[in-house]
Amino acid sequence: MTNRRVLVVDDEVNVRLSMELHLRRAGYEVSTAEDGEAALAAILQGTFDIVLCDLIMPKLTGVQLLDALAARGISIDLVLMSAHADLDTALDALKRGAVDFIQKGARFEEVLFRLRRIEELRRLQAQVKASAAASGGLGRLISDSAPMQKVFAMVRKVADFKTTVLLHGESGTGKELVARALHDVGVRKTRAFVAVNCGAIPENLLESELFGHVRGAFTDATRTHHGLFEQADGGTLFLDEIGELPLSLQVKLLRVLQEEEIRKVGDTKSQKVDVRVVAATVRDLAAEVKAGRFREDLYYRLNVLQIALPPLRDRPTDIPMLVEHFRSHLNVRLGTRVRGVTPGAMRLLERWPWPGNVRELENCIERAIILVDGDQITEAELPPRLCQEQDRIQATLAAGELSIKKTTRIIEEELMKRALARTKGNRTRAAALLEISHRTLLYKLKDYGLGD
Ligand SMILES: Nc1ncnc2c1ncn2[C@@H]1O[C@H](COP(=O)(O)OP(=O)(O)OP(=O)(O)O)[C@@H](O)[C@H]1O
Ligand SMILES: [Mg+2]
Numbered sequence: 001m002t003n004r005r006v007l008v009v010d011d012e013v014n015v016r017l018s019m020e021l022h023l024r025r026a027g028y029e030v031s032t033a034e035d036g037e038a039a040l041a042a043i044l045q046g047t048f049d050i051v052l053c054d055l056i057m058p059k060l061t062g063v064q065l066l067d068a069l070a071a072r073g074i075s076i077d078l079v080l081m082s083a084h085a086d087l088d089t090a091l092d093a094l095k096r097g098a099v100d101f102i103q104k105g106a107r108f109e110e111v112l113f114r115l116r117r118i119e120e121l122r123r124l125q126a127q128v129k130a131s132a133a134a135s136g137g138l139g140r141l142i143s144d145s146a147p148m149q150k151v152f153a154m155v156r157k158v159a160d161f162k163t164t165v166l167l168h169g170e171s172g173t174g175k176e177l178v179a180r181a182l183h184d185v186g187v188r189k190t191r192a193f194v195a196v197n198c199g200a201i202p203e204n205l206l207e208s209e210l211f212g213h214v215r216g217a218f219t220d221a222t223r224t225h226h227g228l229f230e231q232a233d234g235g236t237l238f239l240d241e242i243g244e245l246p247l248s249l250q251v252k253l254l255r256v257l258q259e260e261e262i263r264k265v266g267d268t269k270s271q272k273v274d275v276r277v278v279a280a281t282v283r284d285l286a287a288e289v290k291a292g293r294f295r296e297d298l299y300y301r302l303n304v305l306q307i308a309l310p311p312l313r314d315r316p317t318d319i320p321m322l323v324e325h326f327r328s329h330l331n332v333r334l335g336t337r338v339r340g341v342t343p344g345a346m347r348l349l350e351r352w353p354w355p356g357n358v359r360e361l362e363n364c365i366e367r368a369i370i371l372v373d374g375d376q377i378t379e380a381e382l383p384p385r386l387c388q389e390q391d392r393i394q395a396t397l398a399a400g401e402l403s404i405k406k407t408t409r410i411i412e413e414e415l416m417k418r419a420l421a422r423t424k425g426n427r428t429r430a431a432a433l434l435e436i437s438h439r440t441l442l443y444k445l446k447d448y449g450l451g452d
Contacts, residue, residue: 005029006115007046009039009053009065010081015104019052022108028115036060040068043076047337047375050115054104055082055089066096073342074376077118139181141174142325145315151178154307159186164257166242166302167280169309170399172359175280176240178307182278183236191235194228199244206249208265211256217266229262229273236276242302243283243294254298277302312354312361313399319350322358326365327377338369341377347449348379348386355399413448416441 006028008019016032023030031046033039037059043051055062062080069076080093083104090101100114136144138152158165159182167175176195183193201209208217212227228237239245245253256262257277261270279302288294312318323341331338341349345368354360368381385391393410401407419430431441 005031005047005049007031007033007039007042007048007051007053009033009036009051009057009062011035011054011057015054019111022111026112036062036065036068039065043069043074044072044374047339048076050118051076051078052102052111053078053080055080055093056084062098063093063096066093066098070097072376073344073378074374075340077122079114079118136321139177139184141177141181142321143315143318144321145317147310147315148318151307151309152181155181156185158182158305161186162274162276163304164277164279164302166285166304166306167278167309168285168306169280169282170311170355170357171282172357173309173311174358175309176238178309179236179238179240179278179280183238183276186236186276188235188276192232193236193238194232195238195240196228197240199241203246203249206246207252210249211252211262211264213265214267217264221266224264227262227264229256229275230271232275233273234275236278239277239279241281242279243281243285243288247293247295250295250298254295254301257298257301311399312357313396313401316350319361320346322361323349323365326362327369330366330369334366334369336369337375338372338377339375342379345377345379345382348382352386352392353396353399353401355395409448412444413450416444416448416450 004027006023008016008023008030009032010016010019011034013034016034020030020032031042031048033042035058036053039051039053040060042048053062053065060068062078062082066078066080069078075097077099078097079100079102080090080098081102081104082089093101099118102111102114136142136149138155141148141152143149143152155178165182167178169175179195180193183189196209198206208221208225208227210227210229212225212230213221215221215224239253256273259270260274261272263270285294285299285303289296289299323346327338327341330336349361349364356363364383364386365377367383368377371381372378379387385395393407393414396407396410415434416430419433420427422433423429427441427445428438431438434441436444
């Protein structure tokens with residue numbers, strides 16, 4: 001069951017008590033509030049699934065409460081109840097975001113029926129959303145953007161082949177998940193997937209890590225060691241950070257890839273292995289070749305099929321879906337009940353250039369979930385750098401953005417905000433300060449989503 005926590009808001013104590021009693025009996029967790037302000041505070045603090053709210057109350061009426069929630073970007077299932085129900089009030093309430101309208105004094109069965117109907121609706125919506133996300137995804141990767149869908153299509157196309165794949169992309173773009181997906185959707189899925197970070201193992205140990213060694217190969221070699229290639233036999237070996245592979249080992253790797261056999265350190269004979277190699281790098285390997293740090297022959301051998309992972313800032317439509325994905329996963333992992341992100345916070349998330357890509361976004365959501373008091377992530381829980389234009393410009397440049405168009409937009413937006421702040425929103429005077437025409441300012445404000 002999903003929607004189980006109900007907040008009952010009514011100024012009449014009898015109504016509160018009887019609702020509470022009935023709802024408890026029907027299996028709900030119930031809290032109560034006696035006016036609109038108390039209700040607002042409780043909703044901001046708590047994690048309610050449904051609010052049952054009287055229309056006419058002191059301090060904030062039911063409709064004013066709806067407006068106050070909307071102004072904070074908070075969406076919650078709120079059912080209005082009123083004794084003086086007429087069609088206009090009901091329609092108005094629904095227009096302002098109430099999910100339903102119940103005549104006060106209705107039998108409790110009727111109230112229960114309406115609540116169950118809302119729960120059913122939400123359950124179905126969640127199901128549809130989950131299956132939409134799953135169908136657009138690949139393995140543990142999800143995406144809602146055209147560039148990533150292209151990547152997924154490529155992965156599906158090449159998964160079954162033994163051909164080496166080279167993954168290229170900035171840190172945190174999902175290279176490791178793509179490597180796993182190549183394994184998981186291909187014919188090798190029932191065999192081992194072995195990953196090794198070529199930059200994390202000292203050079204003198206790497207050869208025996210990769211290819212193994214025989215007993216007595218060196219002083220510490222007291223027994224035969226099966227290397228990663230052997231462990232991945234029949235499956236996939238993921239060579240992460242291939243750009244860090246020392247030149248001496250590059251020669252040996254090339255030979256293994258060409259002959260499909262390995263020789264353990266200290267061994268006199270070779271043995272066949274059947275391994276699909278996926279390599280990943282954040283570096284521009286072609287440039288590394290030019291600089292003499294990477295062997296050209298190995299580069300060509302690895303680069304038969306290259307999959308480039310676009311940075312997150314080039315696929316902003318992925319952000320809402322990723323946020324939703326991390327929110328629900330982290331809720332499970334951290335035992336929290338954060339239900340969403342306010343539109344204002346989402347806007348900041350969508351505008352940040354994410355130099356650390358998906359990993360940075362994931363960390364940012366984790367931080368917010370831990371910091372949040374209510375059940376919606378707001379701007380206050382996001383790292384301050386996301387709100388500061390200075391930082392945004394710097395992060396955009398640091399991420400290697402060269403587009404004059406994109407960087408100019410950020411600067412223009414910042415200048416318009418400053419001008420409007422200085423003129424207290426007077427657009428004619430702001431336009432004069434910016435040295436652009438009033439019309440141009442109006443056009444730009446609309447373009448940047450800063451207009452009314
Ligand atoms: N499309 C995606 N859907 C869901 N999670 C993703 C996606 N892309 C990346 N992630 C998550 O982001 C984090 C970083 O991904 P991953 O480790 O695959 O990146 P990487 O490219 O290998 O980075 P690095 O070069 O720093 O090793 C992981 O926690 C991963 O689960
Ligand atoms: Mg990685």
